[in-house]
Amino acid sequence: MSNWIAAHLWLIPVVPLAASFAILSLTNSRRSLAASLAVCGQVVAFVLSLAAFWPTLQTPGYRAFHNFTWFTFGEQALRLGFVLDPLAAVMLIMITLVSLCIFVFSVGYMAADEHFTRFFAYLSFFSAAMLGVVIANSLLLLFICWELVGLASYLLIGFWIHKPSAAAAAKKAFITTRIGDLGFFLGMLWLYGRSGTLLFYDGGNGALEQTALLSLGASATFIALLIFCGAVGKSGQFPLHVWLPDAMEGPTPVSALIHAATMVAAGVFLVARVYPLFSLGALHGVTASLTVVVWIGVITALISALIALAQPDIKRILAYSTVSQLGLMMVSLGVGGVAAGIMHLLAHGFFKALLFLGSGSVIHACHDEQDIRHMGGLRRVMPVTFVTYAIGMMALSGVPLFFSGAWTKEEILHATSLWSPSRVPYWLMLIGVVLTALYMTRQMIYVFFGPRRTAAEHAHESPPVMTLPLIMLAFCAIVFSVVLTPAWPWLHDYLSGERPILNFGLFIQQALYLALVLVALGVGLGILIYRRASEIDPVERALPPVFHFLRNRMWLDELYDRTVLALARFAAQLSDFLDRYLWDGIVRFLGALAQLFASLTKGFDEGGINARVDDTADAARGFGQLISRVQSGQVQVYLSVIALGMVALLIFYAWLT
Amino acid sequence: MTPTLQLFLIISAALFCIGLLAALSRRHAIFILIGIEMMLAAAGLNFIAFWRFGPQPAPPTGVMITIFAIAIAAAEAAVGLALVIAVYRHYRTTNVDQIDQLKG
Amino acid sequence: MSSLGFFLIAIFTLAAGLAAATMPKLIHAALCFALTFVGVAAFYFLLGAEFVGLVQVFVYVGAVAVLIVFTILLTPRDAEKDRSFKWSGAWIALVVFGGLLWAILKTPRLGTAAPVISALSVRQIGKILMTDYVWPLQCVGVLLTAALIGALVLVMEEKR
Numbered sequence: 001m002s003n004w005i006a007a008h009l010w011l012i013p014v015v016p017l018a019a020s021f022a023i024l025s026l027t028n029s030r031r032s033l034a035a036s037l038a039v040c041g042q043v044v045a046f047v048l049s050l051a052a053f054w055p056t057l058q059t060p061g062y063r064a065f066h067n068f069t070w071f072t073f074g075e076q077a078l079r080l081g082f083v084l085d086p087l088a089a090v091m092l093i094m095i096t097l098v099s100l101c102i103f104v105f106s107v108g109y110m111a112a113d114e115h116f117t118r119f120f121a122y123l124s125f126f127s128a129a130m131l132g133v134v135i136a137n138s139l140l141l142l143f144i145c146w147e148l149v150g151l152a153s154y155l156l157i158g159f160w161i162h163k164p165s166a167a168a169a170a171k172k173a174f175i176t177t178r179i180g181d182l183g184f185f186l187g188m189l190w191l192y193g194r195s196g197t198l199l200f201y202d203g204g205n206g207a208l209e210q211t212a213l214l215s216l217g218a219s220a221t222f223i224a225l226l227i228f229c230g231a232v233g234k235s236g237q238f239p240l241h242v243w244l245p246d247a248m249e250g251p252t253p254v255s256a257l258i259h260a261a262t263m264v265a266a267g268v269f270l271v272a273r274v275y276p277l278f279s280l281g282a283l284h285g286v287t288a289s290l291t292v293v294v295w296i297g298v299i300t301a302l303i304s305a306l307i308a309l310a311q312p313d314i315k316r317i318l319a320y321s322t323v324s325q326l327g328l329m330m331v332s333l334g335v336g337g338v339a340a341g342i343m344h345l346l347a348h349g350f351f352k353a354l355l356f357l358g359s360g361s362v363i364h365a366c367h368d369e370q371d372i373r374h375m376g377g378l379r380r381v382m383p384v385t386f387v388t389y390a391i392g393m394m395a396l397s398g399v400p401l402f403f404s405g406a407w408t409k410e411e412i413l414h415a416t417s418l419w420s421p422s423r424v425p426y427w428l429m430l431i432g433v434v435l436t437a438l439y440m441t442r443q444m445i446y447v448f449f450g451p452r453r454t455a456a457e458h459a460h461e462s463p464p465v466m467t468l469p470l471i472m473l474a475f476c477a478i479v480f481s482v483v484l485t486p487a488w489p490w491l492h493d494y495l496s497g498e499r500p501i502l503n504f505g506l507f508i509q510q511a512l513y514l515a516l517v518l519v520a521l522g523v524g525l526g527i528l529i530y531r532r533a534s535e536i537d538p539v540e541r542a543l544p545p546v547f548h549f550l551r552n553r554m555w556l557d558e559l560y561d562r563t564v565l566a567l568a569r570f571a572a573q574l575s576d577f578l579d580r581y582l583w584d585g586i587v588r589f590l591g592a593l594a595q596l597f598a599s600l601t602k603g604f605d606e607g608g609i610n611a612r613v614d615d616t617a618d619a620a621r622g623f624g625q626l627i628s629r630v631q632s633g634q635v636q637v638y639l640s641v642i643a644l645g646m647v648a649l650l651i652f653y654a655w656l657t
Numbered sequence: 658m659t660p661t662l663q664l665f666l667i668i669s670a671a672l673f674c675i676g677l678l679a680a681l682s683r684r685h686a687i688f689i690l691i692g693i694e695m696m697l698a699a700a701g702l703n704f705i706a707f708w709r710f711g712p713q714p715a716p717p718t719g720v721m722i723t724i725f726a727i728a729i730a731a732a733e734a735a736v737g738l739a740l741v742i743a744v745y746r747h748y749r750t751t752n753v754d755q756i757d758q759l760k761g
Numbered sequence: 762m763s764s765l766g767f768f769l770i771a772i773f774t775l776a777a778g779l780a781a782a783t784m785p786k787l788i789h790a791a792l793c794f795a796l797t798f799v800g801v802a803a804f805y806f807l808l809g810a811e812f813v814g815l816v817q818v819f820v821y822v823g824a825v826a827v828l829i830v831f832t833i834l835l836t837p838r839d840a841e842k843d844r845s846f847k848w849s850g851a852w853i854a855l856v857v858f859g860g861l862l863w864a865i866l867k868t869p870r871l872g873t874a875a876p877v878i879s880a881l882s883v884r885q886i887g888k889i890l891m892t893d894y895v896w897p898l899q900c901v902g903v904l905l906t907a908a909l910i911g912a913l914v915l916v917m918e919e920k921r
Contacts, residue, residue: 633757635689636681640853643677647860654864659874660767665808666865668771672778672801674858679782681850687787687832691794694825695778698801701817709808713876720881721894723813727820728901732908734825738832739912745836 005052006064009082012048012092013131013145016041020124026117034117035107038124042100045131049092056089065137065201081137083201087272087342091134091265094346097476098261098353099127101469105357106253108465109364113251119159123257126152130262134269139188139198139207139227142270146184146230149266150177153258157250169249176243180233187226191277194219200273208276220280224289227274235267235326238300242557244323248315252360255315260322260352265345268329272338279336286421290334297330298425303554305435309442310539310550313370314359317443321396322352324432328412331425337415344408347480351395351405354473358389361466362447365459372443373537377452382461386448388470393444395477397437398519400512405477409433410515430518437522438529445530665706672699686741686751690734697730766807774800783846787833795826812883 019041023034056062067081103123110119129152132145151174158170192198195212197205204211213220231237236244247259258264271278271293278289301324308320325348332341363370365382379386395405413433416426452459461467529538540547549555673696680692701723708719745751777800781793798821805814890898 631760633760635753635756636847636850639677639680639689640850643681643853643857647857650864651860654867659764661873661875663865663868664767665804667862668775668804670858670861670865671775672797673861674854675775675778675782677857678851678854679778681853682782682847683850684845684847685787687829687836688782688790691781691790691829694821695781695794695797698798698817698821701813702801702804705805705808705810705813708810709878710873710875713878717881717886717889720810720813720886721889721897723810724816724886725894725897725901727813727816728905731820731824732905734828735912736908736915738828739915741832742835743915751836 003064005048005055006082006084007066009052009066009084009135012045012052012096012135013128015044015048015128016124016131017128020121020128023117023121023124028114028117031116034120035103038120039100039103039107041124042096042103042127045127046093046096046100049089049096052084053089053093056084056086062086063201065199067137067199067202078140079138079197079199079202080141081199081202082135083137084135087269088135090342090346091269092131094349095127095130095134095262098349098473099123099257101472102253102257102261102353102357105256105360105466105469106251108463109253109360110251115159119156119251122152122155122159123253126156126258126263130266133266137200137206139191139200139274142273143181143184143188146234146266146270147181149263150174150181150234153177153247153263156254156258157247159250159254163249166249169243169246173243173247176240177233180230180240183226183229184231184233187223187229190219190226191216191223194223208274213276213280216277216280220277221287221289224274224277224280225292227277228271228289228293231267231270231330232296233267234270235264235330236300236323237267237296237327237330238303239556241300241304241323242553242560245311245316245319245553248313248319252315252356252363255319256353256356256360259319260356261349264322264326265349268326268333268341268345271330271333272342275333275338278333286336286419290336291421292334294331294334294419294425297327297332297334298428299327300324301327301331301432302428302435305432305439307550307553308439309435310537310547312373312537312551314362314372314375314443314447315356315370317372317439318352318355318359321355321436321439322348324436325352325396328409328429328432331416331429332412335415335419335425337412340408340411340415344405344412347395347405347408347477350473350480351392351477354388354392354470354477355396357466357470357473358385358392361385361462361470362389362459364462364466367458369454372446374454375447375452376450377448378459379448381459384461384467385470388467388474389448390444391474391477393440397440397522398433398515400516400519406515406519410512413515433515433518434522434525437519438526441523441526442530445526662706662710665710666703669699669702669706672702684752684754686744686753686756687738689753690737690741693737694730694734697726701726763807770800770803770807774804788830791826791829791833794829795822798822798826809878810881812881812886 016038019037023037026034055064063083063085065081065083067079070078070080072078103120106119106123110116113119126149129145129148133142133149136142136145154170154174157173158167160166188198191207194216195207197207197212199206200208202209206212216223233240244259244264248255250258278293279287281287304320304323304327308317308324311317311320325344329341329344329348332338332344361382362375362378362385365378365385366375369375398406398409400406400410413426413429416429417423419425532538537547540551552558676692676695676697676699678692679695680689683689704719704723704726708715708717711719741751744756748756750756774797777793777796781790781797784790784793798817802814802817802822805811805817
């Protein structure tokens with residue numbers, strides 16, 4: 001059984017892919033069929049993921065891989081493959097489960113949209129690509145699926161094709177991630193060049209196994225950093241985070257799936273996957289590449305948390321929150337807490353999706369209003385949404401005990417505090433935790449508490465098809481924490497390949513108290529500041545310049561526009577100029593040369609050759625005319641000639657004899 | 658001195674050349690005819706001279722030729738003069754320099 | 762053979778010929794032309810071909826010369842003085858004479874005296890005409906007929 005699923009791991013992405021193609025062939029009217037195909041595809045994938053999860057539970061440190069040759073060129077062969085290990089297994093489960101919930105939610109959310117079938121086709125396609133990323137055993141296969149994920153996200157962000165802002169956002173997302181992917185590609189090429197293989201695990205010959213790693217030497221750092229570029233782009237780390245907030249132009253289920261749970265997680269997953277490259281030659285768990293990861297993660301986490309504090313759009317707040325949490329995950333990976341980072345990734349997947357779907361429910365209820373300043377007091381009219389949203393918020397903020405986010409954050413903070421090069425990330429992370437609680441409290445108060453402002457006046461609870469997934473995800477968010485507690489660090493040990501041991505003594509730790517204090521501080525501050533929330537944000541009233549700075553996303557987009565984009569525009573204009581005048585000029589010059597040559601030939605032909613022929617003809621004619629003068633028409637001339645000829649003959653004859 | 662054959666030949670040659678002169682040096686068409694007749698006469702004289710100074714007894718071949726030559730000359734003169742009249746009627750001129758329609 | 766007669770006739774003939782070639786007036790030239798033929802006939806008599814000489818007088822002087830005179834009368838336009846004289850013709854005639862002279866003088870054994878011959882009677886000529894030369898005779902007859910008809914056709918006025 002375990003061998004069968006390991007060998008047929010490719011079925012997991014292929015089933016949603018087949019569903020996607022099947023849906024594409026349907027017309028717009030076959031809605032229920034499309035939705036059923038998509039949901040069934042996901043269910044099958046989920047079941048298969050559970051089947052794949054089972055063998056990894058049996059053995060600690062389980063790893064089964066299955067490689068095949070894609071094509072050969074000359075004597076070399078390009079091999080791809082699939083791998084099944086704890087990391088892949090948990091990711092599979094999280095992705096398929098969250099996707100399933102979101103698919104069901106979308107049936108209700110997108111019911112009014114006329115391109116319903118196309119939406120589900122794209123969703124299935126995305127799911128297939130993401131699953132491909134997770135199970136890939138070859139960096140090349142991962143890259144291929146990575147790019148497909150990027151394509152799917154482009155299609156989904158720009159789903160409402162009639163909206164220019166959506167199209168621009170999709171383009172921005174694609175191009176920004178492309179910049180990161182360029183680094184990824186270079187890293188991949190370098191790795192292939194140095195080690196001769198792109199397979200991760202190949203029975204000892206893989207790129208992540210001892211022999212290949214040792215042959216890399218110092219270049220491992222650079223390769224790792226180049227691959228990290230891809231992660232920076234995909235996971236929205238600073239400086240390539242600018243696409244993520246704009247990506248909120250897509251429908252809310254898209255934001256939930258892609259930008260909360262799965263796609264952005266791909267970057268973190270990538271770092272975890274190629275971790276041996278990062279950690280090669282580590283001294284106390286510190287290498288140059290990992291240090292870079294830590295600092296970028298810290299900066300990202302802090303900046304986006306600050307910006308989230310000043311955003312009025314409900315989805316934007318969540319988007320920046322995602323960026324911040326991803327930064328946190330990167331920090332975790334960087335300081336050596338790989339299992340902790342992945343755990344937070346999984347937990348984050350659940351509760352962020354929950355929060356996005358909840359916001360979707362709110363938006364739907366408020367008739368597509370997204371500004372929190374126009375909402376309020378929704379807790380009375382949308383109880384289910386309110387409760388599930390609150391659960392999600394508490395999980396995100398890190399309220400301890402029942403909520404998964406707390407345990408994982410605690411683990412991360414613990415690992416960060418132990419980082420030898422510097423304690424600064426640890427303190428900054430603490431501030432980050434406070435900020436997280438602060439902005440989430442702000443959002444909660446604005447949306448669910450206080451007087452019912454403009455858009456919330458006619459709100460009502462969403463239909464069950466939308467609320468059921470919310471409940472499901474909330475349940476997961478709570479239950480998940482069971483496997484995350486330090487008392488039974490099952491997931492942690494599962495991911496690290498150790499045997500989990502149950503120890504209730506570790507239940508209450510020092511870090512737990514610290515987390516409790518921080519969260520309480522954050523929530524308390526939030527209530528204090530925002531208790532009288534109104535159209536004008538209290539912070540804006542108090543510190544206008546600071547608020548303005550944060551509201552405009554620290555002017556980073558504008559900075560990019562002035563510098564990078566201006567450079568690109570200049571380059572484009574320069575290319576156009578060169579093309580128009582230089583290359584075109586050369587081409588035209590060559591054309592003129594050809595024309596010159598042609599006219600020369602023509603001239604030569606006409607003047608040189610034709611003229612000679614004409615001259616010859618004229619000469620013949622002239623000669624003829626000359627000769628014809630002999631025919632004077634005069635009898636006496638003829639007679640003279642005869643007489644003279646006769647004499648000549650006579651003399652000749654006489655001379656002969 | 659006794660007239661030798663050579664002398665006769667010289668005389669006939671001279672007459673021939675006078676005929677040629679007449680034919681070539683005047684502009685009137687009839688002069689050409691006159692010249693031609695004179696040339697024919699000179700030729701006949703040649704024939705008779707050769708017959709006379711030839712080995713004897715000789716058949717009268719020279720004489721016969723001359724007789725026929727005279728007859729033919731007459732016919733030719735008749736036709737030639739008719740031609741001159743016809744050409745005169747058409748072109749209103751007897752100046753041979755002006756009758757050059759066969760000019761190439 | 763009398764050499765005096767020869768020279769007289771020779772001078773007479775050549776002079777008449779020259780006159781015929783060079784006289785400005787056409788009628789005069791035609792009449793001198795007739796005189797030339799008289800001289801040639803005299804030559805014939807001198808050479809012992811009397812019949813030919815008479816034929817010469819009849820045909821040439823009587824017929825051809827008269828014909829020419831009549832033609833001159835029929836083409837009155839240029840019957841006036843024709844004073845032009847092409848010297849090129851004279852040169853060519855001179856050249857031809859020179860050539861002929863050279864050929865004659867170059868030929869050896871031409872300086873023999875005239876042998877004695879028996880007289881050629883008309884009877885003999887007639888006999889030969891009807892026997893050996895009957896075909897040429899007939900042909901000449903046809904030729905003369907043709908020439909006559911041809912001349913008539915040429916000269917005939919065109920019917921309107």
